Amino acid sequence: xxxxxxxxxxxxVVALILMAxxxxxxxxxxxxxxxxxxxxxxxxxxxxxxxxADCPDVEVVVIPGTWESAADDDPFNPHSNPKSLMLRVSxxxxxxxxxxxxxxxxxxxxxxxxxxxxxxxxxxxxNDSRRQGFNRTAGHITALNKRCPITSFVVxxxxxxxxxxxxxxxxxxxxxxxxxxxxxxxxxxxxxxxDGRRVExxxxxxxxxxxxxxxxxxxxxxxxxxxxxxxxxxxxxxGFGTLRDRxxxxxxxxxxxxxxxxxxxPLRAIGQLAGAINNPVHAMYATPKYWQDNGVTATQWMYAxxxxxxxxxxHPKHF
Numbered sequence: 001x002x003x004x005x006x007x008x009x010x011x012x013v014v015a016l017i018l019m020a021x022x023x024x025x026x027x028x029x030x031x032x033x034x035x036x037x038x039x040x041x042x043x044x045x046x047x048x049x050x051x052x053a054d055c056p057d058v059e060v061v062v063i064p065g066t067w068e069s070a071a072d073d074d075p076f077n078p079h080s081n082p083k084s085l086m087l088r089v090s091x092x093x094x095x096x097x098x099x100x101x102x103x104x105x106x107x108x109x110x111x112x113x114x115x116x117x118x119x120x121x122x123x124x125x126x127n128d129s130r131r132q133g134f135n136r137t138a139g140h141i142t143a144l145n146k147r148c149p150i151t152s153f154v155v156x157x158x159x160x161x162x163x164x165x166x167x168x169x170x171x172x173x174x175x176x177x178x179x180x181x182x183x184x185x186x187x188x189x190x191x192x193x194x195d196g197r198r199v200e201x202x203x204x205x206x207x208x209x210x211x212x213x214x215x216x217x218x219x220x221x222x223x224x225x226x227x228x229x230x231x232x233x234x235x236x237x238x239g240f241g242t243l244r245d246r247x248x249x250x251x252x253x254x255x256x257x258x259x260x261x262x263x264x265x266p267l268r269a270i271g272q273l274a275g276a277i278n279n280p281v282h283a284m285y286a287t288p289k290y291w292q293d294n295g296v297t298a299t300q301w302m303y304a305x306x307x308x309x310x311x312x313x314x315h316p317k318h319f
Contacts, residue, residue, distance in 0.1 A: 047150050050317035055148030056103035058188070058313045060306065062090045063107045063137055065159030065194070071132065073108035080108075085158050085193070088286055088299040093306055102154075102310045105140065109133035111160060114229060125229030126160075133164040138178045141168065145179055145186065150316040154309055155190045156302065159257055159282065162195040163216065166236065166247075173241030189309040190240070190247040191302045193285055198258045202239035203247035206301060207293035210251055212259035219260075248305055250298045252291035255281040 063069075063086070070080035078087065086106070094104045109132045112123040141153060157165030168178055169190045175181040192203070198214035212218070213235070220234025240247045251258035256279070281290045285298035293301055 050319045051148050051150050053318040055151050055316070055318065056100060057315055058102040058152045058154060058310050059141075059144055059148075060090070060093060060102055060104045060154045060156065060310075061107065061137060061141060061165070062086050062104060063109075063133060063155070063157035063161030063165045064111060065157075065161045066111055066113050066129075068158070068161070069107070069109055069111035069133075071108055071110050073106070075105050075108055078106040078108070085285055085299060086156060086161065089156060089303045089306065092303050093310075096307065097310065102313075107133060107137050107140065107161070107164075109136055109164075113160065116229060127229050127231050130160060130164060133161065134167055137164055137168050138171070141178055145183060149183075150186075150314070152186050152188045152313045154188060154306055156306065157191070157195075158193040158285070160196070162192040162258075163197055163214075165190060166192050166195050166197055166240070169243050169247060170236040170238065170240055173243030174238040175241065184242050187243055187246065188313055189306070190243060191250075191305060192247065193250045193298050193302065194255055194258045194282060195249055195251070196257050197233065197236055198249060198251055199235045199239070202236070203244065203249040206248055206250050207298075208251075208253050208291060210253040210255075210259040212261055214258050215256060215260045217260070248302075250285070250291065250301065252281050252285065252298070254290065255279075257282050 064078070064081070064084045065086070068081045068084035068086065069078065073080040078084065078090075081087075090104050090106060093102060096102075110124045110129040111133070112129045113126045114123040115121045137155075144151060155165045155169060157163070169187065171177045172179050172184055172187055175184070179186065190203075192198075196214040197216045199217060200209065200211070200213070216232045217235045219232040249258075253259055284290055288295060288297050291298050296304070
């Protein structure tokens with residue numbers, strides 16, 4: 001019995017040694033085997049170091065408000081409405097900078113708002129006006145970026161123009177078009193006065209910050225598609241996305257375009273909205289009467305902010 005047990009122990013020891021040797025060999029084979037190459041992440045497209053000499057360092061895209069533009073206006077010398085609020089900002093910027101440093105491009109579009117409660121009103125529908133303004137703004141930015149890939153953008157808008165500019169900025173900031181997601185940083189500033197889709201916490205609110213919302217937000221749940229020619233789109237999905245901290249918003253308390261209360265009578269509200277475009281509060285952002293920031297008017301503030309933004313913008317090389 002003892003001899004059998006001894007032989008069994010020897011066989012067990014041999015088996016354990018063999019198993020250990022096999023395990024060691026397997027480990028060595030795995031350790032020495034060539035590792036498959038790690039997948040290479042796709043290269044982020046790089047921008048060119050220089051661009052054509054006729055490309056501006058900064059393109060200032062200006063979108064006038066209702067009745068302040070026309071579809072055939074000259075984008076480099078707008079004259080359809082000499083009293084346009086945005087001209088106070090854009091003309092001053094044009095006088096300060098050369099077109100090589102900061103070129104001013106004012107979007108020409110219908111800029112009308114037909115009141116469907118007034119049968120004698122033969123203006124273009126708001127939907128048609130807003131759509132044309134949006135398409136021309138987005139199209140201009142896309143086309144210029146393709147030709148001048150390192151040009152920066154500043155977008156300025158008032159009233160209907162602020163809705164359009166804000167909608168374009170929202171798409172860019174949320175990666176939904178106009179510019180590629182990699183080019184979001186090229187939008188260095190967005191300035192909106194009396195934005196009809198304003199929501200209090202979606203931008204930097206300058207000066208007085210009224211508690212209401214934009215008229216399109218206030219009416220969005222009630223009149224989204226119920227009045228022909230006037231679609232109230234509500235608030236912007238995703239706000240301004242990555243551009244949030246670059247968007248400056250100005251809204252005067254009591255301006256129904258951007259400071260609308262809860263709506264109880266939708267049809268009456270549409271008439272009020274049409275009239276609000278020309279009401280004293282909405283029409284006087286160039287004065288300190290209804291909005292000011294330490295004595296500075298909305299147009300003065302927007303000009304000074306645009307100057308700071310342009311001064312801080314990159315200086316691309318040209319060939």
